[in-house]
Amino acid sequence: MTYPAEMRASLDKVEASRPRRLTESFPRLDPQEREAILHTFHPDYIADAFREIRVGPNKGDRTPRELADTLEAPSILEHEGYNLDEILRQEPSAFCDVLVIGGGGAGASAALLAQENGADVLLCTKLRFGDANTMMAQGGIQAADKENDSPAIHYLDVMGGGGFTSNPDLVEALVMGAPKVIAWLESLGVMFDKETDGTMRTIHGGGTSRKRMHAARDYTGAEIMRTLRDEVRSRVAERPSIKVWEFRPVIELLLDEKAQIAGAILKDLDTSRLMVVRAKSVIIATGGSGRLHYQGFPTTNHYGATGDGLVLAYRVGARLAFIDTMQYHPTGAAFPEQILGQLVTEKVRGLGAQICNADGEQFVYPLETRDVEAAAFIRECKKRKRGVMTLTGQAGVWLDSPLIDLLKGPGTIARELPAMVRQYKRFDIDMTREPILVYPTLHYQNGGVAIQPDAGTSIPGLFVAGEAAGRHPRAEPVDGQQPAGRVRVRSPLRGLCR
Amino acid sequence: MVEIFILGQRYEVPEGLTILKAFEWSGFHLTRGVGCRGGFCGACGTVYRLQNDHILYYALACQTVIKPGMILGQIPFFPAQHPAYRIEDLKPTGETLLQMYPELLRCYGCNTCAKACPQEIDVLNYMAAAVRGDIAAVAEISFDCISCGLCVARCPSENVPPNVSLLARRLYGKYLAPRAEHLRHRIQEIEGGTYRPEIAVLKSAPVNELRNQYAERQIEE
Numbered sequence: 183m184t185y186p187a188e189m190r191a192s193l194d195k196v197e198a199s200r201p202r203r204l205t206e207s208f209p210r211l212d213p214q215e216r217e218a219i220l221h222t223f224h225p226d227y228i229a230d231a232f233r234e235i236r237v238g239p240n241k242g243d244r245t246p247r248e249l250a251d252t253l254e255a256p257s258i259l260e261h262e263g264y265n266l267d268e269i270l271r272q273e274p275s276a277f278c279d280v281l282v283i284g285g286g287g288a289g290a291s292a293a294l295l296a297q298e299n300g301a302d303v304l305l306c307t308k309l310r311f312g313d314a315n316t317m318m319a320q321g322g323i324q325a326a327d328k329e330n331d332s333p334a335i336h337y338l339d340v341m342g343g344g345g346f347t348s349n350p351d352l353v354e355a356l357v358m359g360a361p362k363v364i365a366w367l368e369s370l371g372v373m374f375d376k377e378t379d380g381t382m383r384t385i386h387g388g389g390t391s392r393k394r395m396h397a398a399r400d401y402t403g404a405e406i407m408r409t410l411r412d413e414v415r416s417r418v419a420e421r422p423s424i425k426v427w428e429f430r431p432v433i434e435l436l437l438d439e440k441a442q443i444a445g446a447i448l449k450d451l452d453t454s455r456l457m458v459v460r461a462k463s464v465i466i467a468t469g470g471s472g473r474l475h476y477q478g479f480p481t482t483n484h485y486g487a488t489g490d491g492l493v494l495a496y497r498v499g500a501r502l503a504f505i506d507t508m509q510y511h512p513t514g515a516a517f518p519e520q521i522l523g524q525l526v527t528e529k530v531r532g533l534g535a536q537i538c539n540a541d542g543e544q545f546v547y548p549l550e551t552r553d554v555e556a557a558a559f560i561r562e563c564k565k566r567k568r569g570v571m572t573l574t575g576q577a578g579v580w581l582d583s584p585l586i587d588l589l590k591g592p593g594t595i596a597r598e599l600p601a602m603v604r605q606y607k608r609f610d611i612d613m614t615r616e617p618i619l620v621y622p623t624l625h626y627q628n629g630g631v632a633i634q635p636d637a638g639t640s641i642p643g644l645f646v647a648g649e650a651a652g653r654h655p656r657a658e659p660v661d662g663q664q665p666a667g668r669v670r671v672r673s674p675l676r677g678l679c680r
Numbered sequence: 681m682v683e684i685f686i687l688g689q690r691y692e693v694p695e696g697l698t699i700l701k702a703f704e705w706s707g708f709h710l711t712r713g714v715g716c717r718g719g720f721c722g723a724c725g726t727v728y729r730l731q732n733d734h735i736l737y738y739a740l741a742c743q744t745v746i747k748p749g750m751i752l753g754q755i756p757f758f759p760a761q762h763p764a765y766r767i768e769d770l771k772p773t774g775e776t777l778l779q780m781y782p783e784l785l786r787c788y789g790c791n792t793c794a795k796a797c798p799q800e801i802d803v804l805n806y807m808a809a810a811v812r813g814d815i816a817a818v819a820e821i822s823f824d825c826i827s828c829g830l831c832v833a834r835c836p837s838e839n840v841p842p843n844v845s846l847l848a849r850r851l852y853g854k855y856l857a858p859r860a861e862h863l864r865h866r867i868q869e870i871e872g873g874t875y876r877p878e879i880a881v882l883k884s885a886p887v888n889e890l891r892n893q894y895a896e897r898q899i900e901e
């Protein structure tokens with residue numbers, strides 16, 4: 183019982199109304215109401231939160247103010263008063279064939295495959311190698327490798343999940359390459375969940391027609407990331423080599439006189455020293471931008487996910503794609519503070535938990551689509567002022583989890599949601615007896631740097647892998663596609679959301 | 681407000697903050713010692729004492745709420761040996777572990793590693809399994825390790841449990857776990873061009889046709 187007294191009063195109301203709500207169901211919105219609530223409250227439709235970009239290849243395009251400000255901000259070189267000519271007169275700190283920017287799943291995979299193919303690789307990352315969203319992906323990674331499945335069925339699922347707007351060439355590369363990626367990870371020693379005969383244990387993701395989500399318990403991304411990182415580290419002494427530089431983010435890319443990639447300027451965060459790296463090609467694998475906290479939202483993203491790669495690419499003239507849409511997941515944890523913004527799986531609502539406001543009353547059908555559900559939570563807190571406020575000023579609504587056991591029998595929650603029960607237990611919250619507080623959370627950067635199926639950009643020598651790459655416009659998410667996108671390299675296109 | 685001590689200095693911070701947020705609230709701009717903020721990456725290993733208490737406590741800064749009188753220090757980096765190897769050249773045996781990490785034999789079972797683990801992993805138990813050469817047991821017991829390095833910092837026999845267990849898990853995943861043969865079969869089909877015609881038809885189909893197919897698709901139970 184760790185809910186503070188301030189929240190306790192509201193929680194009592196939820197408990198008081200529970201017996202009545204057991205037989206009460208809140209009606210679904212009709213199509214007009216859905217449209218109306220989206221246009222008024224979904225973050226993608228808050229006109230005031232967007233503005234036109236004033237300079238560069240996407241001049242005139244709409245994007246969240248936070249991203250526009252970041253793209254237009256002066257270079258660190260200028261801002262901190264460095265002399266570019268002086269820097270470029272320095273002897274470069276390193277020469278390499280391939281410079282990989284970013285130390286997540288996409289960056290590590292790119293580094294490994296480049297090295298295997300004969301390139302001298304330098305992987306540099308802003309924080310630690312492996313500090314990335316990949317590490318936090320719990321659910322799974324998709325590939326059509328079962329007998330009742332096929333790349334063609336996967337293709338249709340992805341196109342449908344993307345509202346039939348995705349680039350067909352990129353989707354083809356994704357579905358045809360995915361089984362190979364899983365086999366590659368298996369050969370590196372990733373401990374996928376399997377039956378005793380080796381058959382992968384797979385489950386459904388949101389929007390899939392076949393059970394093709396592969397997992398490693400609920401540490402899938404972490405298991406993949408630590409394996410890739412270990413593989414990179416174990417090759418450090420080889421020729422050609424992979425060098426890893428941590429706490430040395432790239433702050434500008436360098437072009438030669440033919441406007442081809444020539445390298446980058448890095449900043450050592452410990453010493454503030456600038457370093458020049460000469461590279462024949464550069465792979466941007468810097469991940470997403472949830473940590474820009476668009477419109478003040480919490481995020482599921484890693485601390486370092488500040489959209490750096492978008493800025494680097496934009497400043498050398500690469501075009502960005504679909505940067506007017508972000509994915510918000512309706513049920514991010516709003517309390518306790520330790521897990522603010524972290525994902526609370528949709529399964530909780532799927533099993534029968536209702537959504538209640540501060541007065542303990544339902545205000546939305548619990549299983550509207552993600553965008554509508556999120557918009558309804560925001561309306562309840564912002565417009566109707568019937569959200570619950572935490573001590574740190576985070577608004578939220580109640581997800582009444584104890585209902586599940588009342589509806590489906592005692593023990594259902596513990597059986598169906600063991601990881602979540604453990605997670606909340608860490609903070610002395612027993613979600614089988616008490617509701618949990620949730621609020622929409624920034625989950626995925628739908629857009630990014632525009633790429634071709636070979637991951638190239640309009641700048642010769644510049645490639646993009648993982649979440650930093652832009653793929654398709656606003657669409658309903660298909661669970662579990664993103665880790666596949668993150669670890670693909672031969673054709674490192676974007677995955678399609680969690 | 682709660683009184684805490686960060687690197688020896690006294691600060692007052694609001695109740696309910698995590699250690700990480702208490703640092704930030706106090707004005708620290710963290711570069712090292714912070715990562716995913718979700719308890720998965722192991723970047724924020726922290727040690728602390730409480731006043732009038734001799735015990736050394738261990739925590740992940742992003743997952744632990746401050747307590748009054750905490751005296752906090754972080755261990756953002758701790759040196760740890762990691763030999764160069766090619767996983768495909770190794771055998772999944774205890775000898776491999778000993779060859780890569782010969783200091784394993786110096787473990788004398790003090791259990792300081794397990795006490796230091798913020799994931800509550802029985803580190804000593806898996807280190808003992810490593811000495812016995814029971815790769816599967818090491819892999820199983822150590823699975824939730826996030827490599828925060830707190831056990832490394834504390835081990836009096838200079839072992840690196842996270843790296844030992846990582847190697848064991850990779851050996852298990854690659855050699856001891858049964859291989860997914862259906863994967864190989866599917867890759868052969870893809871490389872043989874089995875799906876090319878079907879995908880080509882889908883790629884050139886009009887959106888309405890795709891919409892219909894999508895609406896009528898069979899969902900696996």
